[in-house]
Amino acid sequence: MRLAIGAPQGRSGKTTVTLGLILALRHKGLTVQPFKKGPDFIDPSWLSLVAGRECRNLDLYFLDKEQLAYHFYASCQDADIAVIEGAMGLFDGLDLEGSDSTAAVAQAVAAPVILVIDATRMTRSAAALVKGFATFDENTRIAGVILNKVARPRHEAMLRKSIESYTGIPVVGAVPKQNNLVIADRHLGLVPAAEMEKTLEIIECLQKAINDSTDLDKILNIAKSASPIPVMENQDFHSPKKARIGVIRDKVFSFYYPENLEALSSAGAELVYINSLEQESLPDVDGLYIGGGFPEVFAAELEKNTGLRISIRKAAAMGMPIYAECGGLMYLARKLYYEGQSYEMCGVLPCDTKMSRQPKGHGYTAMNTVAPNFLFPVGTVVRGHEFHHSQICNYNPKEIQHIFQVERGYGLNGKIDGIIHRNTIASYNHVYAGAYPEWAVNFVAKASGQEAAKTTIPG
Numbered sequence: 001m002r003l004a005i006g007a008p009q010g011r012s013g014k015t016t017v018t019l020g021l022i023l024a025l026r027h028k029g030l031t032v033q034p035f036k037k038g039p040d041f042i043d044p045s046w047l048s049l050v051a052g053r054e055c056r057n058l059d060l061y062f063l064d065k066e067q068l069a070y071h072f073y074a075s076c077q078d079a080d081i082a083v084i085e086g087a088m089g090l091f092d093g094l095d096l097e098g099s100d101s102t103a104a105v106a107q108a109v110a111a112p113v114i115l116v117i118d119a120t121r122m123t124r125s126a127a128a129l130v131k132g133f134a135t136f137d138e139n140t141r142i143a144g145v146i147l148n149k150v151a152r153p154r155h156e157a158m159l160r161k162s163i164e165s166y167t168g169i170p171v172v173g174a175v176p177k178q179n180n181l182v183i184a185d186r187h188l189g190l191v192p193a194a195e196m197e198k199t200l201e202i203i204e205c206l207q208k209a210i211n212d213s214t215d216l217d218k219i220l221n222i223a224k225s226a227s228p229i230p231v232m233e234n235q236d237f238h239s240p241k242k243a244r245i246g247v248i249r250d251k252v253f254s255f256y257y258p259e260n261l262e263a264l265s266s267a268g269a270e271l272v273y274i275n276s277l278e279q280e281s282l283p284d285v286d287g288l289y290i291g292g293g294f295p296e297v298f299a300a301e302l303e304k305n306t307g308l309r310i311s312i313r314k315a316a317a318m319g320m321p322i323y324a325e326c327g328g329l330m331y332l333a334r335k336l337y338y339e340g341q342s343y344e345m346c347g348v349l350p351c352d353t354k355m356s357r358q359p360k361g362h363g364y365t366a367m368n369t370v371a372p373n374f375l376f377p378v379g380t381v382v383r384g385h386e387f388h389h390s391q392i393c394n395y396n397p398k399e400i401q402h403i404f405q406v407e408r409g410y411g412l413n414g415k416i417d418g419i420i421h422r423n424t425i426a427s428y429n430h431v432y433a434g435a436y437p438e439w440a441v442n443f444v445a446k447a448s449g450q451e452a453a454k455t456t457i458p459g
Contacts, residue, residue: 001223002082003143004037004106004113006090008129012118013148015043017175018085020210021219022050023203025081028216033079035072037102038087039364039385039430041255041292047085050203054258058084058109060100061364062383062435065108071259071434072109073229081223084111090133090140094364103140110227112143114172114219119147123158127166134167143222146173146214172222173214178205242268243447246285250275252302253327255292255430263433263440264289268448276331280307287321287447288312290328292430296355296390299336299343309346316348321374321446322424326388329353329419329426333392348424351395361386365409365417365429373403373420374446375439382436384429386410392419404429 005018022032034047034055039062044055056075058068076082086102090113093101106113115133117126126147134142145163150156156174163171245264249256253276265271272285277298282288295302302309312332316322324332330353336343337354345353369380376382386409392400403418403425404411411417411428418427423446433440 001080001220002076002084002109002111002226003219003223004084004086004102004111005116006086006102006106006113006142007116007118008133009089009092010087012116013175014085014116015046016206017116017146017148017173017210018083019046019050019203020175020206021214022047022083023207024210024214024216025083025220026050026052027207027211030080031078033076033082035075035082035084036087037084037105039432040087041257043085045254050206053079056259057257057432058105059432060104060108061094061385062432065104067434068105068108069229081220082109082111084109090115091136103137106141107139110229112141112222112226114144114146114222115142116146116148118149119151119155119159119174120149120177123155124162126159127162130163130169131167134169142169143225144170144172144219146175147171148175149177150174151177170218172218173210175209175213178209240268241270242450243270243286243444244272244284245269245287245289245444245447246272246274246282248274248276248288248290248328248331250277251293252276252295252298253291253293253331255325255327257430257432257434260431260433260440263437264444267437267440267444269440269444274308276308277301277305280305281311282308282315285320286449287443288315288323289443290322290324290331292326292328295327295330295345296336296338299338299341302331302345303343309344312346313348316346316422316424319423321443322348322426323375323443324424324426325430326386326390326428329392329428330390332424332426335394336390337393349419349421349426350399351392351419353390354393355390357389359387359389360391361388361410361428363387363409365411366407367404367409367411367417367427367429368407369403370405371401371403371420373418373425374423375425375442376403376436377438380436381407382429382431384431386428386430388428403427 034051036044047055091098160171332348333353334347335352365384367382369376402416
């Protein structure tokens with residue numbers, strides 16, 4: 001069973017409905033595998049929390065349709081139902097054809113779509129909206145509608161009658177307008193689930209809202225009506241353990257694709273998780289991976305943990321392979337400037353970073369590998385994504401060696417990305433290992449003392 005949750009546009013209530021629906025399905029005893037369309041990290045943190053299973057990203061910018069379908073199939077093992085939360089509007093994508101849209105993802109895995117409509121100040125026009133979406137692309141099957149922010153019973157009755165009379169598509173839910181279903185925002189989107197103080201309260205409200213306002217039996221029948229996906233073999237390619245790789249993963253650094261961590265394990269890494277606020281030194285590891293997150297929010301606490309910062313700086317100076325993305329880059333820099341204050345960071349990279357109010361980079365990227373390094377062969381165009389308000393500052397350009405030339409995106413300054421310093425590579429670009437399995441293989445090879453093929457460290 002599977003279904004996709006889409007909407008005419010962002011801010012329609014997809015995340016609220018998806019979270020509540022997953023909770024309601026679990027309450028019925030079903031094992032739910034959550035997915036998020038696109039490269040987002042924050043929504044998946046909430047989806048993982050409510051599902052009790054790691055949320056997976058489905059992204060046709062990184063994978064072709066066949067790869068995405070296999071990834072979907074392999075991730076659904078032992079699950080009763082898969083729920084895909086869309087992004088933006090149902091047909092929105094990077095090109096005129098919407099080749100990477102939520103609709104395209106739903107088509108790739110043959111998932112029927114439930115359309116979430118923000119019903120604020122709307123009655124009969126909702127039918128025209130649904131009918132337009134239902135007929136826009138004959139390959140996209142809109143199988144049901146959930147109304148969000150319904151004002152009162154009379155409003156709901158008019159909406160239901162209009163949509164079902166003019167389109168024949170059933171309304172399977174009507175969520176009333178209420179203030180206790182709001183998850184706080186931050187500059188990169190929702191606040192990650194791990195940081196919310198009222199997480200349990202919000203979860204209880206979401207479950208009750210969906211239980212009280214949707215017909216779960218009709219929704220399950222829609223999920224059961226999905227066309228079959230061709231059977232694919234799910235093979236396990238895990239290698240014997242070759243190296244111990246530390247992963248700084250906590251409420252500060254939480255932006256990791258599960259596929260990246262699994263790729264490292266499959267390549268032979270034993271992953272050792274590290275808390276940047278509590279552990280005073282690096283454990284016995286051969287390499288270090290620092291993902292993205294919000295180091296600016298926790299800058300004072302990071303600065304206070306002097307022991308770990310010194311330990312990382314010494315390991316980098318000794319040549320330990322380190323890979324960092326976005327927030328990880330900020331942590332490896334000398335100082336972090338935020339809201340009029342400066343904070344000491346690890347001092348591995350010959351630069352500082354500073355936060356700005358406006359995004360410096362936001363969206364999909366394409367980075368051409370132009371310099372030798374231990375992760376990607378020269379000439380490889382690495383597709384990824386970035387979303388950062390920080391940029392490097394207070395540096396000597398002659399001391400900043402880079403491995404990427406920006407073809408799409410911003411990176412360090414709109415032209416380059418990927419600082420390489422000794423055996424440390426730090427980039428604003430987030431890599432998705434499902435599209436570049438050599439990333440994990442080469443990282444583990446370097447950490448275990450084996451040089452990856454055709455890649456070397458400059459100098």
